[in-house]
Amino acid sequence: MELDLGEIRKNIDAIDDQLLELFKQRMGLTRKVAEYKAAHNMVVFQSEREKAIIRSVRDRSPEELKSSAEFLFTNIMDISKCGQNNAITPAVSIPHGTQIKHTPDVAVQGIEGAYGHAAAQKLFPDGRMNFRASFAEVFEAVENGSADYGVIPVENSTAGEVSVNMELLEKHHVFVNRTVTVPCTHVLAAKHGVKEQDIRILFGHEQAIRQCSEYASSRPELTIIPYANNAMAAQMVAENRSSELGCICSRECAEMHGLDIVNPAIAADPNNATRFFCISKETEVYDGADTIAVSVSLPHISGSLYRMLTKFAVNELDLTKIQSKPLPLEFRTEEDEFMFYLEFSGNVGQPVVLRLLNNFQTEYSYFRFHGNFLAVN
Known part of the structure; x- marks a missing residue:
């Protein structure tokens, strides 16, 4: 006799009830395992035992269910490991509630009037601006202590990541403590009296050029x-005698250098904006910090990314950004060539966050804590 759908679902519900009871029993035993490992100074992750369990599961499963059974038991073990880590991993404290320095020295790439300067002024209205020729010099100034803070662009809403600065973030011993987003309303500026059609050479930062790509395409000459x-670029155009030069900059920058605004909006997106990081030599975590950034490398095996993401789900932490990148050259091996840059919601005052960070540090061959920061409006 063929069962109707209602009867089939009733049978499934009964099996699910059994699974739940068995899962509860298993997690209870997992806690006892955690206590034993803690008492005998054993690490949570026992790779050989996990491999043996998975081999056994596959051997005892029908061919059409081997992969599904492996996936199921891998998830169960990952959940168990998260529980063990939370039970026995020490929540090592990271200083937080730091006070911002008064009248600090702030390193910024460029000169007065740059978008980085505007971001630094938002973050440090009373700061002493220390202009540097390159982003690398900003990182070096913070790392060697010649500047208290550095302000660097990391992401634009149109052109995407400022990759050079994210690479420098991996290479230098600095930490992110605040972020600020600055609107970038690019104008086309030129010397007084120059008309838009007279401009034959256009200067601008490579990111700004990408953000104004549609305008550039409309002017093939x-x-x-x-x-x-x-x-x-604005300073150079202002000081040059040629009437064929133009530049991409902000309205404020054009006015500062006495340039005419010959086109008031050349960015492809009218809401174009750039996100800046504020970096410091030591970890500084201010009240209200709600975002954490880290980088980790994962082994080149099937499901390794999924297993890492399981840690966030089990600990109820919201992952807000994930991006794959090549590892810095000095950390690359045959097994590890790439890493993931992650941002997630949390504060280092939360034990669950500290345990997750400690777990990352012990489990992955490459781990960097970049900071716990807040966004400044």
């Missing part, structure tokens, strides 16, 4: 030349 910084 333009020669476009990348410049170290938009404000520096």
